[in-house]
Amino acid sequence: MKLCKKLWLRYQISKSEKALLEEGMQEAKERGKNIQFGLEGRAVLNRNILETIYLPQNENGQIDISSLLSLGAESLPDEARRYVLYKKMLERMKR
Numbered sequence: 438m439k440l441c442k443k444l445w446l447r448y449q450i451s452k453s454e455k456a457l458l459e460e461g462m463q464e465a466k467e468r469g470k471n472i473q474f475g476l477e478g479r480a481v482l483n484r485n486i487l488e489t490i491y492l493p494q495n496e497n498g499q500i501d502i503s504s505l506l507s508l509g510a511e512s513l514p515d516e517a518r519r520y521v522l523y524k525k526m527l528e529r530m531k532r
Contacts, residue, residue, distance in 0.1 A: 453517075453519050456513065456516050457510060457517060460513050464508040464512055465490060465505065469483050473492065475493065475494040490504055492504065
């Protein structure tokens with residue numbers, strides 16, 4: 438039972454994260470923000486360097502998408518609430 442609930446929570450978290458990320462990318466596009474992934478990759482919409490969202494990489498090479506998730510959370514507050522709730526539930530189950 439506990440394993441099924443963990444799998445269900447992980448699925449719900451990934452589903453919410455995907456929706457928030459897509460909405461965050463759309464919101465960044467509408468606001469005319471450039472996106473820079475680590476030090477190499479870029480998505481450029483305009484030439485103003487001050488309009489850039491920087492997504493840093495950690496030591497494992499994974500990109501921190503929290504700033505895009507927060508942009509998506511502005512547009513989809515219910516989805517953001519579910520995302521945070523499911524994350525907390527999964528953390529409590531792991532203890």
